[in-house]
Amino acid sequence: MTEDRKTIRNMCEEFDVTPRTLRFYEAKELISPKRDGQKRLYGKRSQARLKLILQGKRFGFSLEEIRQLLDLYYIGDQQHTQLTKTYDLAVERLAAMKQQRAELDTTIYEFEKQLKWGADFITETFAQEAAE
Numbered sequence: 001m002t003e004d005r006k007t008i009r010n011m012c013e014e015f016d017v018t019p020r021t022l023r024f025y026e027a028k029e030l031i032s033p034k035r036d037g038q039k040r041l042y043g044k045r046s047q048a049r050l051k052l053i054l055q056g057k058r059f060g061f062s063l064e065e066i067r068q069l070l071d072l073y074y075i076g077d078q079q080h081t082q083l084t085k086t087y088d089l090a091v092e093r094l095a096a097m098k099q100q101r102a103e104l105d106t107t108i109y110e111f112e113k114q115l116k117w118g119a120d121f122i123t124e125t126f127a128q129e130a131a132e
Helices: 008-015 019-027 044-058 063-075 080-131
Strands: 034-036 039-042
Touching: 008 019, 008 039, 008 044, 019 039, 019 044, 039 044, 044 063, 063 080
Parallel strands: none
Antiparallel strands: 034 039
């Protein structure tokens, strides 16, 4: 095995994924290891693609969006199209995440108000019962 090729075990350890995850991405044709008998060997291309896939997933991109962005690498325009499309999609995703955060902040605030009301009600109810 050459230095730039990794086994499935090496990939799992380095990227903190399961063999099942690697096989899933392979089945979806997002990565394509070379075969040496039953052994899968992942080259630099698959390693780089896996890193981008995992980062894209962490940022909330769908696998289909990630596939489309990865496929733009081969257009031959020095990745201008790929980088532009990735940037535009990232701006949209960030705006959506900020909107989700705002909605979550509102929900948390309302939930805390309800919990405070509940705590106050419980305290008052028990205080009244104890006074009787």
